[in-house]
Amino acid sequence: MFKVGIIGATGYVGCELLRILINHPSVEVTAISSISFEGEEFSSIYKSFYKMTDLICKNKSDVIEKCEVIFTALPHGLSEDIANECLAANKICIDLGADFRLTREDEYKQWYGKEFFHKELHSKSIYGLPELNRDKIKTCKIIANPGCYPTSIELGLLPLLKNGLIDGKNIICDSKSGVTGAGRGLSQKTHAAQLNGDFAPYAVGSHRHIPEIEEILGTIAKEKINVTFTPHLLPINRGIISTIYTTPKKELMSYKFNSNIDISQKISSDKITYKEIKSDKIDLEEIYKLYCETYKNEPFTHVLPIGETASIKNVAFTNNCHISLHLNHRCDGIIVVSAIDNMIKGAAGQAIQNMNIILGINETEGLNFIAPAF
Incomplete structure (x- = not known):
């Protein structure tokens, strides 16, 4: 079982990641973090998780230390430092924010009001649209999950x-x-x-x-x-x-x-x-x-x-x-x-699809959902 974690677990995207990953047959969610709810049980925040998980929200360092794959579900500007720590520890970072989606720093600064603080990381990341970049995703440790x-x-x-x-x-x-x-x-x-x-x-x-x-x-x-x-x-x-x-x-x-x-x-x-x-x-x-x-x-x-x-x-x-x-x-x-679905193919599901590709497991594993008929 691969050990995975979520930084920013209590937002909508983080919650959707956890909902899918809990039932993924090849991974174990080992740690999650949340600044707003640090120290609280996840199931006390989202009652649908009651008796489904006993995970407690901790800090990001706990997630990076305990996990092999780290999902960052954070606002823009907060994932670069985490990706840098993950790369230094030879771990995989899948960023669901905007920090690595644009290759040009001037565009990022114009639209998001921030600079690239770890410029060298951007040449080591790949845009995680599997239908376009599957072969490159397989060998990359920093994935820019596409926007919805x-x-x-x-x-x-x-x-x-x-x-x-x-x-x-x-x-x-x-x-x-x-x-x-x-x-x-x-x-x-x-x-x-x-x-x-x-x-x-x-x-x-x-x-x-x-x-x-x-x-x-x-x-x-x-x-x-x-x-x-x-x-x-x-x-x-x-x-x-x-x-x-x-x-x-x-x-x-x-x-x-x-x-x-x-x-x-x-x-x-x-x-x-x-x-x-x-x-x-x-x-x-x-x-x-x-x-x-x-x-x-x-x-x-x-x-x-x-x-x-x-x-x-x-x-x-x-x-x-x-x-x-x-x-x-x-x-x-x-x-x-x-x-x-903006929360799945547009966010959490595509991130897990990228994880499956990187880990060399069946790309559809944990993602074979059928839409409700009514």
């Missing part, structure tokens, strides 16, 4: 960008998240009276995930990428759905409609069949085949059949990402819909 919104968007766009099929200067990402994405701390916007019955965008044009999204998409595409990213807060506990609007590169794709078909009538009646759409080079079925081929060996990323639409309900409480593909018939665009 970026995970949904990057998985949604990876096949199109990897194959150079869309214009990287005109990508619109319209994303919605459950309130757990805002963390455990209370704020005016997450107060029940404010949230209930409401639905609104926030951090319009200025969300901190923008540089992460653009950097990783640029790495995939091997060119500079610009996105318009607008997050929205849903009045639900968990889940993210991203609707991504893209424009095919004209030299690679052009769509033509059969002149004998009344497209407007078929769209309004929801009876359009994609086989009735003629394409000079690539049609939706070809794009669908590309996505299926890209993700055929991925245990958690699933492409839905043409005509179906990804939804939060079908991925809730799982480590899955559901992707659906659609055509924008009016302007020959490709619309990608990507759904994940």
